[in-house]
Every structure is written in C-alpha cells, then in structure tokens.
Amino acid sequence: MKELKHLNKYFRKYWVKMLIGVIITVIARIFSLVMPSYVNKSIGLIEDFTRGTILEPELRELAMQYILIIVGTALLSGLFTFLMRQTIINVSRYIEYDLKNEVFDHYQFLSLNFYKKNRTGDLMNRISEDINQVRMYAGPAIMYGMNALTLFGCLIPLMFIKAPTLALYTILPFPILSFLIYKISKVIHKRSTKVQQFLSVLSTFTQESFSGVAVIKAYGLEPSINKELTDLANEGRDKSIDLAKVEAWFFPLMILLIGVSNLFVIYIGGKQYMDGEIESVGIIAEFILYVNMLTWPVAIVGWLTSIVQRAEASQKRINEFLKETPQIKNEVEEATPIAGKIEFKNVSFTYEDTNITALKNLSFKIEKGETVAILGKTGSGKSTILELIARLYDVSSGEILIDGMPIKKLNLFSLREGIGTVPQDAFLFSDTIGNNIRFGKNDATKEEVVQVAKDAVVHENIMGFSKKYETILGERGITLSGGQKQRVSIARALLKNPQVYLFDDCLSAVDTETEEEILDNLKQASENRTTLIVSHRVSSAKNADKVLVLEDGRLLQQGTHEELNNQEGYYKELYLNQLSEKEN
C-alpha cells in the first residue's frame, strides 16, 4: 500500500463526496437487510393462518403491510445503491482525471533524454492502462469493500441472534469460497498481466507497421510482416486462452459454494424445525436469502485483494515516472526576454545514451541580427549546436552565453519563446494546415498566416488544395510532400516572429530555385533576427554574414563565403562540387 499513498492527496481533495458515498453505502445495505426478515414474517403469517391462529382479514391486512414494507425497502435500497455508485464511482473518475493530468503535465516537463530512454508504448500504457487499474482501487474496490464490510458487520451478528447454529453452518463454506477466489484472482492477475504486456507488444508492432507502411510496401515486406503478426497473434491467443481457462472457474465455484451453503441451510434448518428448535420454516427462507446476499461480498474479498495488488503495482509504475525530474530545469523565475547574441565558449557535449561526443571544445560568437550558416559533413555536430542553443540539452563542459548571460541564468520559457526552430524532420499534427502554422501563435489572424505561408513559398501549394488552409493533414502530415512539410514548418516558425531562428537543414527537400526564393524572403522576414541555418548546400551559406564549418564536432573553418572561398579547404571543395553539379 506504500505506493498507493500517492492517492491520499486526491482522497483528501474529494473527502466530502467520499464520506457521503460511504454513508449512502451503509444506508443502502441497511435497507436491503429488511426484506429477508419480512419474507420470514410473511411465511410465518401463512403458517399462522393454516394453524387457524389468525383469520383471513387479518392475514390480508398484515400481508399487504409486509408486501409494502418489502417493496418500499427494496426501492429505497435500490435508490441508495444508485446514489452510492453516483458518488463513489464519480469520485474515482475525478481521481482518474486528476491523475492523468498530473502524469501528462509531468511528462511534458521531462527532458528529451527521458523520451529517448522510454518507449512511446510504455508512456501510453502508464497513462492509460495503469491509471485505469488505480481507478479500480479508488472506486469499485472502496465501494464493494464498504458494501461487504457493512453487510458482514450487520448481517452476521443478526444471523447469530436469530438462529446461532444455522448461522454457523451457513457461513462455514464462506471462508473457503473467499480463499479459493483469492487464489484464482492471483492466477488471473498473473495471466492477465501477461496478456496486457503482450497487448503492448502487439500494439507497438501494429503501430510501427502502419507508420512504416510506405517502407514495408517499397521493400515488398507485406508477407513477412503478415507472418510476424500471425506468430504474435497466435502467441496472444494462447495467452488469452490460458487466462480464460482460470476465469472460467470463477462463477462455477461461486455457484457451487452458494449451493453448498443453501443445502446446509435447508438440511440443518429443516432438522432444527422438525426438532422444534426453530419456530417457523420462514427462518429457512430468510437464511437462504442471506446466503445469496452474502455470496457476492464474500467472493469479492478475494477479488478486492487482487485489485489492490494490481493497483499497487500500477501506481508503482506511475510513481517511477512521477519521480523522474527534468534534467533541464528552469532556475530563474522572472521572465528574461532574449535579444539574440550567442556565444559558445569551449563547449563540449556528449550524448548520455550513446556516449558520442558530438561537440569538442567549440567556440564562436554570433552578434544579434547576424545570419550564420553551419556546414559540415553528416554527423559533424551541426544539429547539436541548435539543440544546445534551445537548451534541449545542457552542455557537458564549457559555457553558452546568450546576450552575455550564461544560458542557465535565463528563464527557460523566455529562452524558448525567443527561439523559432525548424527541425530537420518537420512534425505536423493531424489538424488543418492553418492550425499547424498557427501552432506557435494561436491568436494569429488569417492574413498573418497567409503572409508567412507566402514567405515560406508554400501559399500557392496550399491554395491548390480543395479546402485550402482548412485542409486536414493526416498522421504526421502524410498528405504533404517532404518539401511542402518543410515549408509549412518554416511558416510556423516565421509566424512566431522570434528573436532567434534555428533552421536545421530545413530546405533539403526543396529544389534550389525555391530554396533561393525562400532564403530571399527569410532575409527580409528575419531582419534584425539572429538566424542560424544548418545546411549541406553552399547556396544556403552564400548570403550569410558568417559561415561555420564543422568536422567531427570541431570548428574547421570560420569566415564569410568570400573568405572561405579564397582558402583551400572543405568549404571551397564543396562550393566547386556543387557549382559543377548545378552547371551539369
């Protein structure tokens, strides 16, 4: 129960509703206790009538009274049972909602490393399936637990007062029932965990096959993927059948034990009646009703234990993630808007998970408003520079200064607000094109959206779609071509109008003419804005104020296009190569 203590704050939050729920549960059960004794009394009435101790009018009047009491209390018990569900189950839904929000909010603040360490399927599972298990504890378990406690507390003493021997024989099979159900629940729990884990594997596999459907088709992998899925599905079927086999024991066992209890009641009760130890056969009917009332709560004791165990295990998994602290922390409360001057001082950076040192002792300065192109072979560390400026990671050694201030002394949100990033792999949400562009500025007007789309040279394409800016993009924007996606992503950054633009090889999928048009527009749109353009093409660097050439995480060359073109080296070679490619 240690892990479930996390929920106490929610129980405190909803304590009034919870208390009302508990009171209602007790009332509902007390009303349900009335009926069996009036069934007994009614049978007694008929016995009295057949013995001639009461007359027909009296019989009719009393029978009518008893019927009204039975119907009335049954209705009241039903009404309170309804209210009980309305209160306790509702509280569990509120707790589920709060917990999901808490976990989601926490996920949002965790650093990129966390997302790399944990698979999306696992993140999804903890926020959905695990929270659902916890909800079973916060709602149904408490409700049925209270129900059972109230019944045991009221009914068992009542049975012993009415007919002690009969009561003893009636409840004798119950501990056995409870124990067996507990044992079965444990096996069910074990097997259903296996089924759950397996479902995770299966859904990750299917999700990846759908996302990668283009690659699968291109490589003609459909038959082998089908075979893999069939094998997985067969394994899943076997696991589910294993589970169904134990689950199948649950109800027959219950019915068997109810049957045994009923037999005891009839046999012992009948014997006692014949021996004159009990006055009326009505008591036998009353006890049979008690047996039926007690069966479910008794069975539930075993079931509840397994629900609590499952909830504890699930809450443990949730707590593991809640205990994760973001590696990148905001250490400054007040807002610190940035102007755009950037300096790297002997910066080295190693990715924790791969241990790759992407930047080695790197130093350079970029003045506010400058446009800087970063070139270099693939894997030389270009994107890493941009990630460090946006503080997606913190440097391993050295220092990054923004406007002369160490980056950690800036408010993280102000820093990111001042930056417009266009990543290498543009991500678009399943929403309209307009809303995708508006992502960084929700309140932007239609005109502003159109203007940035024009600057990013994607307006014409958008107008070509039948629903124009209202065109919905599929998952990951698959209805757009690579170049269109990149340009929508550029428009999104332009709309934000930040102090610093970080363009990460985001023109790689457009032809050189469009690239030039976009670069011209960017020049105007990003006037007085610091702009870093990572690229493999010299064309992106030609008009930059400065070019940085990287090799294996180190600065190889630095200067303007003209300066670097007059030196022998990587840049000049690249320029000549690309020039001859263009001429060809």
Ligand SMILES: Nc1ncnc2c1ncn2[C@@H]1O[C@H](COP(=O)(O)OP(=O)(O)OP(=O)(O)O)[C@@H](O)[C@H]1O
């Ligand atoms: N998120 C990451 N986790 C671990 N290692 C990484 C990560 N991103 C990059 N690396 C490694 O760091 C090195 C530098 O990568 P980076 O993406 O900065 O290079 P790049 O110059 O931008 O390459 P490209 O031109 O191919 O985009 C590479 O060796 C890469 O494998």
